[in-house]
Amino acid sequence: xxxxxxxxxxxxxxxxxxxxxTAVFAYLYAKHHGGEFIVRIEDTDRExxxxxxxxxxxxxxxxxxxxxDKQFRQSEQAGRHRELLEKLISEGTAYVSKxxxxxxxxxxxxxxxxxxxGVVTFAxxxxxxxSIDVDELHDFVIARSLDEPVFHFAVVVDDAxxxxxxxxxxxxxxxxxxxxxxxQRALGFSTPAYAHLPLILGTDRxxxxxxxxxxxxxxxxxxxxxxxxxxxxxxxxxxNPGDEREYMSxxxxxxxxxxxxxxxxxxxxxxxxxxxVNQHWMRKLSDQEFVARGDLDPSALLxxxxxxxxxxxxxxxxxxxxxxxxxxxxxxxxxxxxxxRKEPEAGKTATHLTHSLDLIGLxxxxxxxxxxxxxxxxxxxxxxxxxxxxxxxxxxSGQERSPDPFTLVSILGESESNARxxxxxxxxxx
RNA sequence: GGCCCUAUCGUCUAACGGUUAGGACGGAGCCUUCUCAAGGCUUAAAUCCGGGUUCGAUUCCCGGUAGGGUCACCA
Numbered sequence: 412x413x414x415x416x417x418x419x420x421x422x423x424x425x426x427x428x429x430x431x432x433t434a435v436f437a438y439l440y441a442k443h444h445g446g447e448f449i450v451r452i453e454d455t456d457r458e459x460x461x462x463x464x465x466x467x468x469x470x471x472x473x474x475x476x477x478x479x480d481k482q483f484r485q486s487e488q489a490g491r492h493r494e495l496l497e498k499l500i501s502e503g504t505a506y507v508s509k510x511x512x513x514x515x516x517x518x519x520x521x522x523x524x525x526x527x528x529g530v531v532t533f534a535x536x537x538x539x540x541x542s543i544d545v546d547e548l549h550d551f552v553i554a555r556s557l558d559e560p561v562f563h564f565a566v567v568v569d570d571a572x573x574x575x576x577x578x579x580x581x582x583x584x585x586x587x588x589x590x591x592x593x594x595q596r597a598l599g600f601s602t603p604a605y606a607h608l609p610l611i612l613g614t615d616r617x618x619x620x621x622x623x624x625x626x627x628x629x630x631x632x633x634x635x636x637x638x639x640x641x642x643x644x645x646x647x648x649x650x651n652p653g654d655e656r657e658y659m660s661x662x663x664x665x666x667x668x669x670x671x672x673x674x675x676x677x678x679x680x681x682x683x684x685x686x687x688v689n690q691h692w693m694r695k696l697s698d699q700e701f702v703a704r705g706d707l708d709p710s711a712l713l714x715x716x717x718x719x720x721x722x723x724x725x726x727x728x729x730x731x732x733x734x735x736x737x738x739x740x741x742x743x744x745x746x747x748x749x750x751x752r753k754e755p756e757a758g759k760t761a762t763h764l765t766h767s768l769d770l771i772g773l774x775x776x777x778x779x780x781x782x783x784x785x786x787x788x789x790x791x792x793x794x795x796x797x798x799x800x801x802x803x804x805x806x807x808s809g810q811e812r813s814p815d816p817f818t819l820v821s822i823l824g825e826s827e828s829n830a831r832x833x834x835x836x837x838x839x840x841x
Numbered sequence: 842g843g844c845c846c847u848a849u850c851g852u853c854u855a856a857c858g859g860u861u862a863g864g865a866c867g868g869a870g871c872c873u874u875c876u877c878a879a880g881g882c883u884u885a886a887a888u889c890c891g892g893g894u895u896c897g898a899u900u901c902c903c904g905g906u907a908g909g910g911u912c913a914c915c916a
Contacts, residue, residue, distance in 0.1 A: 421916045456915055510914080521914050535846095543845065547912085555914050562916045585845060586911045609847075609909095616908070644853095647865095651854060657865055674854085676847050677909065684853060684866045720879045735877070753875065791875085800875040812877040
């Protein structure tokens with residue numbers, strides 16, 4: 412039997428990392444078994460479902476590269492839901508119930524399921540047998556009206572119609588499972604395998620939720636997190652391949668994924684770790700890819716090696732470009748006092764700068780930082796590194812903190828370096 | 842509160858009865874070093890508690906405790 416899994420979000424808000432972790436597992440499991448991954452937008456709550464949320468969900472899924480083999484809205488199955496609702500009513504396993512509206516404007520009739528009671532036991536792939544006494548559920552509501560099925564009913568019908576073999580969802584659904592199984596039995600459907608995933612918690616150790624400040628997943632995309640990094644990080648929340656690997660591509664994840672290695676205990680979403688995983692994937696990009704995928708200005712290309720060392724997100728890369736690495740793109744305005752930070756005697760500092768200037772002049776075009784270093788270090792060692800290198804670096808950058816002078820010369824090139832050193836010499840002579 | 846689920850360093854986790862309880866992120870220290878990064882090395886840090894079972898428990902069982910989830914005409 413081929414595997415069919417599904418991700419069934421409701422478009423009533425922006426989804427957070429915990430929701431997408433579920434999608435990741437469902438996707439990986441299906442693909443590992445060469446099966447099908449279905450995305451079903453559960454929009455039976457007409458009041459709260461919004462197109463913008465649906466768009467956001469689909470956008471996030473495509474960003475993460477979790478393409479659906481089949482995708483549809485639950486509301487598109489309305490006819491089928493009505494048909495089966497009528498069937499249950501005619502068979503007497505469901506009935507129209509007169510209600511006393513609890514709130515003004517509330518409904519006077521709903522459709523309830525005739526609960527047979529007893530204990531429902533199901534085998535959870537992750538947790539083993541779970542038994543729940545179903546008596547206290549009473550005759551629960553399965554539809555507001557024939558055309559408005561409620562979650563439990565629609566889920567059961569759609570999963571069965573689509574041939575879903577494995578229901579992979581958060582453990583907050585464990586207590587919903589028995590009543591869904593009851594409906595399945597009444598409808599004559601078979602029960603799929605259930606895998607209830609441990610929840611992803613926020614730093615407050617409670618279920619990630621928008622109300623408590625959990626970010627929409629797309630916010631991570633917006634600050635320049637790479638989708639392969641997010642996928643990698645999410646996959647490792649509650650699962651691991653069983654070896655020492657920490658960084659895995661989508662293909663590697665598909666090949667290794669297994670429900671049997673999924674944890675039972677919940678995990679906390681840690682942005683610090685996510686950033687470090689992201690940095691790993693940023694560093695794997697070629698310099699050209701880095702600029703393109705980070706949506707950086709093309710001029711930033713020459714700074715990419717430095718950005719790979721310093722930035723954990725593309726947003727950080729942009730900040731760096733505007734602050735610490737700004738000297739690569741703008742002529743610095745050095746201050747005399749800072750030039751003399753390590754060697755207070757202006758005459759000596761001027762001598763060092765002039766000599767450095769000469770040495771730089773001997774460099775070949777496009778000298779690497781290593782070549783620059785090889786040329787300058789003997790002199791610096793002879794005269795004192797701080798006395799030579801500090802004014803040089805400061806003259807080139809105009810910044811107390813910057814990349815080292817060799818790298819600066821290499822990136823800036825000979826003529827720009829020359830100009831900057833000369834202007835620092837002018838300042839010293841004032 | 843009822844019901845359900847869970848429990849290894851701060852965090853993510855390895856171990857599927859026998860290990861000096863391993864790795865990663867983060868932290869600390871050292872090295873490198875003109876500054877800032879990066880890099881290298883080192884280091885601190887965990888089996889929730891109590892009973893069993895066993896020659897031997899992180900591991901199996903029971904009981905506590907703690908945390909989480911869920912108790913809708915939302916999904």
